[in-house]
Structures are given as C-alpha cells and as structure tokens.
Amino acid sequence: MIAVVTTMTTEVPAPDRVTQEDIEEAARRKELIIRWISRISGYVVVLGLWEWASGAVLEENLLPGPTRVLQTAVELFQDGKVFPAFGASLSRILLGVFLSFIIGSMIGIITQNRWFSGFFKDAITIGLTSPGLIWVLITALVFGNRWFGPILAIILTTFALVSVNVAEGIGSLPKDTLDMARAFKVNLVDRNRHIVIPHLAPYLFTGLRFSFSIGWKVTVLTEIFTASSGIGFELRIAQILFRQDEVLTWILLFFVFALFLEKVVLQAIEDRFFRWRKEIAST
Amino acid sequence: MAEIKIRNLHKEFGTGADKVVALEDVNLDMGGHVFVSIVGPSGCGKSTLLNILSGIETPTSGSLEITQSGHKAAPGYVFQAARLLPWRTVMDNLLFVQQDKSDETRARCQKYLEMVQLGDKGDKFPGELSGGMQQRVGIARAFSIEPDVLFMDEPFSHLDAITARSLRRELHTMWADTGKTIIFVTHDVGEAVELSNRILVFAQGGRLEDDITVDLDFPRDAADEEVAIAKASVLRKFEEFDLLAT
Numbered sequence: 001m002i003a004v005v006t007t008m009t010t011e012v013p014a015p016d017r018v019t020q021e022d023i024e025e026a027a028r029r030k031e032l033i034i035r036w037i038s039r040i041s042g043y044v045v046v047l048g049l050w051e052w053a054s055g056a057v058l059e060e061n062l063l064p065g066p067t068r069v070l071q072t073a074v075e076l077f078q079d080g081k082v083f084p085a086f087g088a089s090l091s092r093i094l095l096g097v098f099l100s101f102i103i104g105s106m107i108g109i110i111t112q113n114r115w116f117s118g119f120f121k122d123a124i125t126i127g128l129t130s131p132g133l134i135w136v137l138i139t140a141l142v143f144g145n146r147w148f149g150p151i152l153a154i155i156l157t158t159f160a161l162v163s164v165n166v167a168e169g170i171g172s173l174p175k176d177t178l179d180m181a182r183a184f185k186v187n188l189v190d191r192n193r194h195i196v197i198p199h200l201a202p203y204l205f206t207g208l209r210f211s212f213s214i215g216w217k218v219t220v221l222t223e224i225f226t227a228s229s230g231i232g233f234e235l236r237i238a239q240i241l242f243r244q245d246e247v248l249t250w251i252l253l254f255f256v257f258a259l260f261l262e263k264v265v266l267q268a269i270e271d272r273f274f275r276w277r278k279e280i281a282s283t
Numbered sequence: 284m285a286e287i288k289i290r291n292l293h294k295e296f297g298t299g300a301d302k303v304v305a306l307e308d309v310n311l312d313m314g315g316h317v318f319v320s321i322v323g324p325s326g327c328g329k330s331t332l333l334n335i336l337s338g339i340e341t342p343t344s345g346s347l348e349i350t351q352s353g354h355k356a357a358p359g360y361v362f363q364a365a366r367l368l369p370w371r372t373v374m375d376n377l378l379f380v381q382q383d384k385s386d387e388t389r390a391r392c393q394k395y396l397e398m399v400q401l402g403d404k405g406d407k408f409p410g411e412l413s414g415g416m417q418q419r420v421g422i423a424r425a426f427s428i429e430p431d432v433l434f435m436d437e438p439f440s441h442l443d444a445i446t447a448r449s450l451r452r453e454l455h456t457m458w459a460d461t462g463k464t465i466i467f468v469t470h471d472v473g474e475a476v477e478l479s480n481r482i483l484v485f486a487q488g489g490r491l492e493d494d495i496t497v498d499l500d501f502p503r504d505a506a507d508e509e510v511a512i513a514k515a516s517v518l519r520k521f522e523e524f525d526l527l528a529t
C-alpha cells in the first residue's frame with residue numbers, strides 16, 4: 001500500500017515520493033532515539049549524583065562511588081569470585097522454581113476437583129499473600145545451611161502463583177475449539193498438543209516468570225541468613241568485613257544479571273512462543 | 284453415499300426448573316446425494332441437532348446412525364462462529380484437521396483457500412484477518428477434508444452479500460460434483476429454497492414441524508417465478524405454524 005501523501009494533499013509536487021512507510025519509519029526512529037536518550041540520561045543522573053554524594057555527603061568508606069565500585073567489580077571478576085557465586089545462587093533458583101512449577105501445576109490441576117479445591121483454598125491464599133521473608137526465616141531456623149532450605153523457601157513463596165495461573169488456564173479452556181476438533185475427529189494427542197497446551201502456555205509462562213523474579217529475592221535472602229555460597233553469602237561476608245564497596249558491587253551485579261535475564265532471556269522466550277499475539281497486536 | 288438415520292431423538296439441557304427441551308422426538312432419514320436445509324426460529328434446536336449429529340453432544344435419548352457405504356462417515360462442520368486456533372496460521376488451521384499432512388494434502392488445502400478467495404493468506408494468523416475472512420477459513424477447513432457429509436450452521440450469515448452469493452454457488456457446484464450429503468442450517472428461507480432439495484422446518488421446543496421437498500432444477504435464481512413461489516409457500520408454512528411470531 002503506497003500513498004503519496006504530499007502530492008495528494010497539496011499542489012506542490014514532492015521532490016521524492018514520500019511513502020506512508022517512510023513516515024512511519026521516521027516516527028519509529030524518533031521514538032527509539034527519545035527512548036534511549038531518556039534511558040541513558042536516567043543512568044547518567046543517578047550515577048552522577050552517586051559519585052558526588054560519595055565523599056560530599058557521606059564518607060567514601062560508607063558510600064563508595066561508582067568508579068570505585070567498578071574497580072571492585074573488576075577485581076572480583078579477576079579473583080574468579082563472581083561466576084561461582086552467581087552459579088550457586090542461580091542453581092538454587094532454577095531447582096526451586098522448577099520444583100515449585102511442578103508442584104504448583106499439580107495443585108492447579110487437582111484443584112479442578114471440588115474437594116481438592118476446598119482442601120487447598122486457604123493454603124493458596126496464604127501462599128499468595130505471605131511475604132517470602134517469613135519462609136526464609138522459618139527454613140533458616142529449621143534447616144540451617146543445608147541445601148534444601150532456600151529451595152523450600154522458594155517453593156513455599158511461589159507455588160501458589162503457579163497453581164492459580166494453571167487453574168485459571170484450565171478454567172478458561174476454549175470449549176468451542178475443542179468441540180470443533182472433536183467434530184473433525186482429531187485425536188486426543190493432537191487436541192492436547194495443538195489446543196490445550198498452546199492455550200495454557202501463557203498462563204504457565206506468567207506463573208514461571210513471577211516465580212523466577214520472586215525466587216531471586218528469596219534465594220538471596222536465605223543466602224544472607226544461612227548459606228555458605230552464592231550472592232547473598234558474599235554480601236554477608238562483605239558486610240561483616242565492612243567492605244562497603246564489595247557490598248555495593250554485589251548488589252549492582254545482581255541488578256545487571258536480573259535485568260539481563262528479564263530483558264534478554266525471558267523476552268526471547270516470549271517472542272519465540274507468542275508470535276501470534278504480536279501479529280495480532282500489530283494489526 | 285452417506286446415510287443418516289435418526290430415531291426418537293430427544294435432547295434436554297439442565298434439570299428441574301432450568302430444564303430446556305432442545306429437541307423433541309425427532310425422526311428423520313436423510314441420505315444420498317441430498318442438500319437438506321433446516322430452518323426455524325432462534326433457539327429451536329438447529330445447532331443442537333448438528334452438534335449431536337457430529338458427536339459433540341450426546342442425545343438424552345434416542346438413536347442415530349451416520350454411515351458411508353457401511354462404515355462410519357467422515358463429517359465436516361462449518362460452525363456459526365469460525366472456531367480457529369489463534370496460535371496457528373491459516374494453513375496450519377486447515378492442516379490441523381487433516382488425517383495426513385502430506386504435500387498432496389497441503390495442495391488440496393491451498394485449493395480450498397483459493398476457493399474462498401484467501402489463497403494468499405495461508406501464512407497469516409487468524410487474528411490478522413477480518414471476521415468474514417475467518418469465517419471463510421472455517422468454510423475452507425470443512426471443505427478441505429472432502430467429507431462424506433457436511434454440516435453447516437448458518438455459514439454465510441456473517442458475510443457480505445456478494446461473498447455469500449459466490450460461496451453459495453461454490454457450495455452448490457461442489458455438492459453437485461461430489462454427490463455429498465449436506466445438512467445446512469439457515470434462518471434465510473430464500474437461501475434454503477435456492478440451495479436445497481429438502482427443507483426441514485423446526486419449531487420452538489425442538490419439534491420437527493414440516494418436511495418439504497423442493498423439486499426444481501438447479502441452478503436456481505431467486506428472481507425465477509418458480510423459486511419465488513416455492514419461497515412463498517415455505518413462508519406460508521411458517522405463518523401456519525406461527526413461527527414468525529417467536
């Protein structure tokens with residue numbers, strides 16, 4: 001579809017043909033530039049204030065500036081401390097979220113039954129509302145620094161999110177579409193594969209996504225209390241040694257990593273599996 | 284050729300005060316190369332009858348049998364709404380209902396997409412199409428399995444007049460060429476008279492009120508005197524049974 005905008009609305013002939021696409025493209029580019037400039041200026045302002053405050057407002061030992069933190073980050077990388085710590089935390093999170101996903105999904109499925117629904121109702125409400133800190137404290141008290149303490153804390157804080165989403169997905173299964181498939185004699189395997197699972201996928205994904213972001217917080221918290229490895233553990237050690245620069249470095253690295261997972265990894269998964277929604281959104 | 288045999292078919296929804304009788308003691312034989320239209324007021328059980336015939340619903344009592352030269356017939360169904368899989372492209376929606384997914388099948392699906400003027404939309408998602416286009420995909424899907432018997436539930440009622448007209452022609456040609464059995468629900472008596480050689484009139488409460496044979500040559504044109512007379516006589520039956528009021 002090509003509309004010659006200028007020549008159609010005015011008498012002046014356009015030097016080049018300006019198509020609708022060109023106009024949209026230019027608008028898109030402008031939008032992108034504005035977005036990035038505002039984003040970068042956000043960083044510049046915060047980092048600038050921080051650098052200034054370090055020394056001017058608080059002593060440099062209490063609040064090391066960003067340049068100092070960057071130096072420490074480089075040192076920590078060189079000492080080979082960063083990857084093992086992240087590896088330890090990440091493996092806890094992955095295992096915890098995985099188990100929570102399985103358990104939460106199973107509960108979501110069996111609560112379709114009226115009896116089980118009553119059975120789990122309050123547990124799910126509590127699971128949804130209670131802050132992760134409670135489970136962190138309890139599991140820390142009960143299990144000390146044994147490996148499944150943090151895992152259990154993750155499961156307890158996130159299973160309800162998964163089961164609520166799964167239950168909602170099952171409750172909204174498209175009966176009309178399933179009936180259609182039955183009328184056309186599509187077999188059960190294909191009906192599940194092409195209707196039930198794609199329908200549930202966004203619900204599962206939402207549950208997984210929230211579990212993951214909560215899983216991070218809970219894991220780092222448990223590590224601060226009990227573990228002998230991981231980001232939380234490093235934070236605790238840095239704090240005990242009064243290495244404020246290291247504390248800030250770990251926190252910053254944590255931010256960077258969380259952003260990376262959210263914006264790159266999860267986004268890529270979403271784009272890959274939910275392309276059909278994008279296509280709809282763009283029309 | 285498909286043979287449909289319905290005996291004492293009864294269908295109720297709900298119980299107690301909520302009970303709704305959708306079909307009451309329906310007896311019917313339909314079969315061979317026949318185009319049957321079902322007309323009647325809204326809520327008289329037309330969709331329910333198709334749902335039972337296609338196996339989506341089970342009857343409360345009574346029996347039915349659909350056979351194709353001895354074995355179970357393969358049905359196609361065009362629903363009142365398109366019922367596509369939103370996460371599959373148009374072509375994949377057609378392939379979804381096929382027994383095999385060979386290149387030959389794919390070519391056949393393409394042929395029917397072209398028949399409904401959507402030959403270039405195979406790789407679009409349903410959400411990118413208009414409502415009428417989605418409905419046409421639903422029609423292509425039912426045709427693409429080349430069923431022994433085809434159930435159609437007001438397939439053209441959401442389409443513009445011109446598209447509907449050309450699809451009616453296609454449908455008639457396909458029916459004439461392939462010798463299928465077509466059961467076609469419509470609320471448009473003119474459409475029923477134009478397409479079918481048999482018209483079943485249902486009344487509120489799911490009773491089969493009348494069974495009309497339309498014995499005119501095809502193709503029929505609404506402007507033809509005989510067709511107009513046939514239409515008028517079916518409409519008179521409607522008045523007779525007091526169906527227009529409901």
Ligand SMILES: Nc1ncnc2c1ncn2[C@@H]1O[C@H](COP(=O)(O)OP(=O)(O)OP(=O)(O)O)[C@@H](O)[C@H]1O
Nearest residue numbers: 296297303304305324325326327328329330331332
């Ligand atoms: N799943 C259901 N549960 C309860 N009642 C139903 C159900 N399906 C249909 N009915 C009822 O059965 C009756 C017949 O419905 P049906 O959909 O067959 O009517 P119809 O003739 O197709 O109407 P329309 O022309 O409006 O499509 C209606 O009273 C309807 O309310």
Ligand SMILES: [Mg+2]
Nearest residue numbers: 329330363436
């Ligand atoms: Mg209906």
